[in-house]
Amino acid sequence: MILQHIADGILTGAIVSLGAIGLSFSMKILRFANFSHSELLTWGAYFALVLYILHRLVGEPLGGALGPFSFGLPIVGAAALSIVATAALAIALHRLVFARLERRAGAMTMVFASFGVALLLRNLVLLIFGPDPIYYNTALQFAIRLPGGVRVLPDQIFVLGVTIAVVIGLHLFLTRSRAGIAMRAVAENPDLAAVSGTDTGRVILWVWVIGAGGAALAGLFYGMTVQLRPELGFGLILPLFAAAILGGVGSLYGAVLGGLIVGLAENLAVMVIPTGYKPAIPFLLILAILYLRPQGIFGSTGERT
Amino acid sequence: MIGLLSYLVFFLILALVFGIAVLGLNLQWGFTGLFNAGVAGFMAIGGYTHAILTGPAREPVLGGFELPFAVGLLGAMATSGIGALLVGLATLRLRHEYLAVATFGIAVSIQLTFLNWAWLSGGVLGLIGLPNPAKTYLEGSLAQNLAYLAAVVLIAGAAYWAMQRLVGGPWGRTLRAIREDELAAASLGKNPVRIRLEAFVLGSMLMGLSGALYVGFIGYVGPLDYLPIVTFQIWTMLILGGSGNNKGAFLGAVVVWAIWTGSGFVISRLVPPELQAQSGAIQAVLIGLILVVTLLIRPRGLIGERLEVSRHARS
Numbered sequence: 001m002i003l004q005h006i007a008d009g010i011l012t013g014a015i016v017s018l019g020a021i022g023l024s025f026s027m028k029i030l031r032f033a034n035f036s037h038s039e040l041l042t043w044g045a046y047f048a049l050v051l052y053i054l055h056r057l058v059g060e061p062l063g064g065a066l067g068p069f070s071f072g073l074p075i076v077g078a079a080a081l082s083i084v085a086t087a088a089l090a091i092a093l094h095r096l097v098f099a100r101l102e103r104r105a106g107a108m109t110m111v112f113a114s115f116g117v118a119l120l121l122r123n124l125v126l127l128i129f130g131p132d133p134i135y136y137n138t139a140l141q142f143a144i145r146l147p148g149g150v151r152v153l154p155d156q157i158f159v160l161g162v163t164i165a166v167v168i169g170l171h172l173f174l175t176r177s178r179a180g181i182a183m184r185a186v187a188e189n190p191d192l193a194a195v196s197g198t199d200t201g202r203v204i205l206w207v208w209v210i211g212a213g214g215a216a217l218a219g220l221f222y223g224m225t226v227q228l229r230p231e232l233g234f235g236l237i238l239p240l241f242a243a244a245i246l247g248g249v250g251s252l253y254g255a256v257l258g259g260l261i262v263g264l265a266e267n268l269a270v271m272v273i274p275t276g277y278k279p280a281i282p283f284l285l286i287l288a289i290l291y292l293r294p295q296g297i298f299g300s301t302g303e304r305t
Numbered sequence: 306m307i308g309l310l311s312y313l314v315f316f317l318i319l320a321l322v323f324g325i326a327v328l329g330l331n332l333q334w335g336f337t338g339l340f341n342a343g344v345a346g347f348m349a350i351g352g353y354t355h356a357i358l359t360g361p362a363r364e365p366v367l368g369g370f371e372l373p374f375a376v377g378l379l380g381a382m383a384t385s386g387i388g389a390l391l392v393g394l395a396t397l398r399l400r401h402e403y404l405a406v407a408t409f410g411i412a413v414s415i416q417l418t419f420l421n422w423a424w425l426s427g428g429v430l431g432l433i434g435l436p437n438p439a440k441t442y443l444e445g446s447l448a449q450n451l452a453y454l455a456a457v458v459l460i461a462g463a464a465y466w467a468m469q470r471l472v473g474g475p476w477g478r479t480l481r482a483i484r485e486d487e488l489a490a491a492s493l494g495k496n497p498v499r500i501r502l503e504a505f506v507l508g509s510m511l512m513g514l515s516g517a518l519y520v521g522f523i524g525y526v527g528p529l530d531y532l533p534i535v536t537f538q539i540w541t542m543l544i545l546g547g548s549g550n551n552k553g554a555f556l557g558a559v560v561v562w563a564i565w566t567g568s569g570f571v572i573s574r575l576v577p578p579e580l581q582a583q584s585g586a587i588q589a590v591l592i593g594l595i596l597v598v599t600l601l602i603r604p605r606g607l608i609g610e611r612l613e614v615s616r617h618a619r620s
Contacts (some may be wrong), residue, residue, distance in 0.1 A: 026439055027402070032402065033406060035405075035409075037585060097601070100601055101604075107401065107402070108340060109600055109604060111340070111402060111405055112540065112544055112596060112600060113597055113600050115537050115593075116592075116593040116596030116597035117408065117593065118593070119589050119590070119592055119593030119596070121592045123586035123589040126582060126583065126586040126589075127586040127587060127590065130580075131583075202468060237409070238409070238410055244582055245406070274421065277417060279417060280414040282410070283411070283413060283414055285516070286406060287396075287407060287408060287410075288408065290403060294399075
């Protein structure tokens with residue numbers, strides 16, 4: 001029983017991690033708590049849904065389900081295009097709202113604006129797709145039995161595998177590519193990075209693109225393993241913030257570890273407390289970490305607040 | 306004509322009730338710089354306290370003390386104040402965006418608690434049949450609502466007057482000094498932690514009062530009335546009206562509530578009832594748009610804070 005909770009926790013954790021990476025970077029580099037970040041998960045999931053439906057309408061040229069999975073090549077194509085679409089949406093939000101505010105107002109104005117943007121994004125989805133849950137497909141999947149009586153679905157293993165691949169890819173990006181190194185430089189010390197000739201504007205765009213890409217994948221995976229709802233992202237606001245703050249804002253591995261802790265804590269907590277209180281768990285984690293180690297697990301102590 | 310008047314009275318009651326919560330938020334954010342993203346939670350505490358104190362006794366649920374209306378209001382202010390004190394002690398040392406995340410989480414937790422503690426709150430069904438003194442003593446819904454409006458106007462006026470006195474006096478000047486430069490204020494012997502806590506508790510008491518007046522008017526309290534959208538509405542009212550200005554708090558409440566109910570009315574005429582969720586979405590999209598557009602084109606709101614320049618600096 002406990003092993004099953006751990007397995008479920010790791011899966012939830014993987015999804016939260018993917019979503020929290022962008023939030024963590026934006027808190028560190030864009031320097032504001034973006035309450036609309038979670039809505040990018042919702043939009044990513046629904047972008048993929050639209051593409052998936054379009055593909056079915058044109059006669060499924062990419063074929064149907066593959067092997068033990070509930071999906072095949074189409075979902076891979078939908079994921080790729082959804083990442084592009086979500087990144088475009090994020091850049092549009094940056095250009096239309098956040099970049100305009102940044103110049104004249106403080107960080108808190110950006111947070112208010114993110115409240116407004118979140119309301120807009122969430123309710124546009126509700127307006128277009130209605131309140132009822134949607135599934136990418138309803139095909140039955142057979143669970144795989146692992147040692148210890150743990151059951152997992154093939155899709156869940158796929159989600160976990162992709163998450164690990166994405167994290168490795170991001171690690172290489174941040175340590176090897178010029179853009180990634182510039183991002184770390186701006187995170188570390190924006191003024192020094194700017195006088196050293198780093199194009200801060202470009203770095204900011206990279207942060208939005210990476211954040212949106214992670215969010216789109218997280219939303220898609222949530223849709224695959226749970227369901228699609230207009231409140232998909234909204235329900236994940238606190239888990240995402242908890243993961244980002246727990247790990248230490250601006251840290252890739254911090255966000256991943258934070259996400260895993262949040263996922264495990266949520267799933268293990270239901271063994272001791274009523275399920276109705278599960279949404280409060282991430283909040284308790286936030287309070288605990290802000291008390292014990294405000295800079296987060298991987299955060300540097302010299303961080304400006 | 307009577308219909309329009311009744312509607313106007315109904316509208317003003319709710320707008321002013323929300324205005325009281327905006328006034329509380331203005332004290333916290335506008336004058337003190339405390340980012341409270343958990344307004345709905347404190348309104349919930351006030352609303353439930355009022356319902357438990359004044360409501361009729363009901364067997365499976367604790368409470369229903371049938372106490373006088375005014376006791377309910379005072380009790381609501383007391384419990385939301387105590388709640389704010391506990392929350393403030395736990396979170397006020399956090400700065401800005403962490404405070405926002407923490408208070409947002411607190412509001413979610415408070416709402417969950419009321420949703421799950423059925424023995425106290427009636428659970429998802431909430432508490433119904435709460436007495437409205439105006440309905441006990443008066444005949445006709447217009448007279449009843451006019452009486453309730455008079456009471457709300459008096460209470461809102463008293464709250465406005467008290468806030469004006471507070472922020473105009475030495476305490477208010479200290480608040481603004483801390484908001485602008487905490488270090489400088491502390492070096493002059495002010496205790497920023499204590500003063501911030503006072504402002505947080507006072508502001509939250511007004512939110513609790515607002516929650517109680519709302520519940521007292523509609524005669525019902527339920528967990529679905531305190532979702533985070535309420536927090537966003539109150540924030541939008543403050544930003545649109547003008548943060549740092551108590552008149553702006555009420556102006557924002559009236560304008561935003563007019564747009565909310567007006568759009569709801571128009572949509573209900575145009576959209577078939579089976580698409581109810583979608584029409585609510587249009588209203589929420591409007592609120593989001595107002596917030597973003599205000600920040601973009603008029604960041605100080607309709608009537609923002611008056612700049613105060615020392616008369617020594619002016620000359």
